[in-house]
Amino acid sequence: MKSTASIAIITGGSRGMGRDAALHLAQRGVSSIITYHTRQDEADKVVSDIQQAGAQAAALQLDVGKASSFPNFADSVRTTLTQMGADRFDYLVNNAGISSTATLADGTEAELDTQFAVHFKGPFLLTQALLPLMSDGGRIVNISSGLTRFAYPGRAIYGPMKAAVETLTRYMALELGPRGIAVNVVAPGAIATDFSGGVTRDNPEVKKALASRTALGRVGGPEDVGPVISSLLTDDFGWVNGQRIEVTGGMNL
Numbered sequence: 569m570k571s572t573a574s575i576a577i578i579t580g581g582s583r584g585m586g587r588d589a590a591l592h593l594a595q596r597g598v599s600s601i602i603t604y605h606t607r608q609d610e611a612d613k614v615v616s617d618i619q620q621a622g623a624q625a626a627a628l629q630l631d632v633g634k635a636s637s638f639p640n641f642a643d644s645v646r647t648t649l650t651q652m653g654a655d656r657f658d659y660l661v662n663n664a665g666i667s668s669t670a671t672l673a674d675g676t677e678a679e680l681d682t683q684f685a686v687h688f689k690g691p692f693l694l695t696q697a698l699l700p701l702m703s704d705g706g707r708i709v710n711i712s713s714g715l716t717r718f719a720y721p722g723r724a725i726y727g728p729m730k731a732a733v734e735t736l737t738r739y740m741a742l743e744l745g746p747r748g749i750a751v752n753v754v755a756p757g758a759i760a761t762d763f764s765g766g767v768t769r770d771n772p773e774v775k776k777a778l779a780s781r782t783a784l785g786r787v788g789g790p791e792d793v794g795p796v797i798s799s800l801l802t803d804d805f806g807w808v809n810g811q812r813i814e815v816t817g818g819m820n821l
Contacts, residue, residue, distance in 0.1 A: 588794025
């Protein structure tokens with residue numbers, strides 16, 4: 569008997585915003601397949617937390633910068649869905665990413681290639697590989713950054729790569745429309761996680777400076793972004809498609 573519960577795939581779901589989104593989805597009865605890069609212990613803890621909330625969960629290893637692994641990953645997803653009593657998943661969150669502090673002056677070809685592989689090539693080809701397993705009428709959320717609207721020093725590669733994700737989102741929404749799949753992009757601001765070495769979370773001076781540029785007077789946390797991601801996957805936002813949703817608390821207004 570096939571499961572009737574919705575299932576999400578969340579890349580980078582073992583920590584930060586991905587983790588928070590998975591936990592909020594669990595509260596809505598949505599099961600999740602999360603991915604992790606190296607920290608299986610963190611992923612296993614999230615799986616346990618999701619299960620305690622009453623939903624099913626599994627963790628799969630994935631390097632989103634290694635496109636050659638995507639066919640095998642899709643096979644693993646297919647096996648995991650069967651174990652969950654399903655043959656399709658409903659939601660995809662392309663969340664996994666890595667930081668870059670490169671400038672125009674010191675950015676290298678290698679850094680450009682790495683950022684492209686993770687932030688554009690990865691979501692493009694991973695979505696392509698998983699579409700045969702995705703239910704019609706599903707939803708996709710890509711993760712961008714506030715740095716596509718405003719510029720900060722040391723983000724000359726990262727910001728433009730995320731801008732490409734936003735354009736990709738509109739093309740995804742157009743091409744997947746006939747299947748009833750809506751695609752939107754969430755653009756967080758300064759979020760206190762271990763991203764960029766945890767500088768927003770752990771450096772008081774950086775945190776104070778960023779808070780001073782934010783209308784709500786503080787930096788954000790994963791708990792500010794996870795609910796937005798999970799909400800965009802619900803029927804409440806069923807007619808929102810191809811849109812950029814900024815979640816910055818009002819940075820640089």
